[in-house]
Amino acid sequence: MAQEVIAVFDIGKTNKKFFLFDMDFREVHRDYTYLETIEDEDGHPTENLKALESWVQRTFQDILKAKDYKIKAVNFSSYGASFVHLDDMGKVVTPLYNYTKPINAAIIDKFYAQYGPEIQFCRETGTTREGMLNSGIQLYWLKHEKPDVFSKIKHSLHLTQYLSYLFTGIPVSEYTSIGCHTALWNYEKQDYHDWVYQEEIHKILPSIVDTGTSINSKLFGHQIKIGVGIHDSSAALLPYIRSIDKKFLLLSTGTWSIALNPFSKQLLTDEDTDSNCINYMRINGAPVKAARLFLGHEYNLKIKELEKHFNVGDNYHQSVMFDPNIYQKLKDNFLHRFDWSSLEVTKPKSVAAMDFNSYEEAYHQLMIELMELQIDSIKRAIGKEHIKQLYVDGGFANNQIFVELLAKGLNHMEIKTTDASLGSALGAAIAISNVELDQKFLEKNYALKKHSPLITN
Structure with a gap:
């Protein structure tokens, strides 16, 4: 007998x-x-959109032919800040412009001059000024820089919703894709920002549906529930929201370290936006306050410097374990010793010489200084909320020194690490199934571990 399953396409940049x-x-x-x-x-x-379409359709048809599985539903998660523009015949009008694509600074200056002041606009939309990464700017750019192309657009679909459209032929918008630093949404008004209406951009944005919406379709003789998709960051957060009954913060670590607070009741302040805070959106349209730190990138830069200085191998840093004696020595005589290359933070007034007795000592110093910044970022994300639980996933969840220093620096909080390698895909499956979970779900599926500091003084 065929096994009943939920299918998910999880589309990353790579x-x-x-x-x-x-x-x-x-x-x-x-x-x-x-x-x-x-x-x-x-x-x-x-992105090679035609190749992506072909792979999605071929993969799905192949699995439908398999007799081992009976697909009950299919959903989609993908990176955000990306639009697919369709004409009135449903044909793609433009390339899937990369959110890293540089555009003329003059058009961005014109936008903020017209709809600013910039800091107020960023506060209202939960964004920082980031060019095409604010995907709404792409629509403004097309209208003003490529009017002939813009005039052909009937619907502009977020990439995730375009994947759903391939199966249903129904164009829709949904909250999590709208809310991912697009500059389209006014979090104060809980509606599209005024500029969207003034530029008549709303006319090419399909109707908004709930993220849990599904469309019953018959595909190749199979009755299947088709989801409308979900932004990958919101998808990764969903299993935690569904299974934890208390307020919590999720620290998602990697190249970026992003502290996600899905319980923030306060709108962003000017100070928040200056400190690289943005909003994401929950599936119900509620804001998620996110404090971002380019931690993993800076970490990698500094590791390369230490490898060269101490003449050690590429992966030597992975073998360094927490040493309480080194920690105490550095804390008793603490001085800032690292000058950051890529972190947009207030630099220390002075940076002492890099005179360390060993790689291990230098590595502990690096982690102590990075943790100062990480804890500040976490506190920024928490804001005025009373949150006592912190979950850590991603690469640094496996870094013993990182977790130890985090538990030490936030000793009033309960620190738990998880292995969320399936995070966004699993979140998309949960979104379309609309089931309630409990904390045992994280224990079974996320290798949940509780951490207490080895040092208490």
């Missing part, structure tokens, strides 16, 4: 993944591919 989950959300099948980028009309690298 890898494109396909998962099947059983009805208890256990992974039973996966497939993935890597697609070479192509160039847009200006020579900037971008």
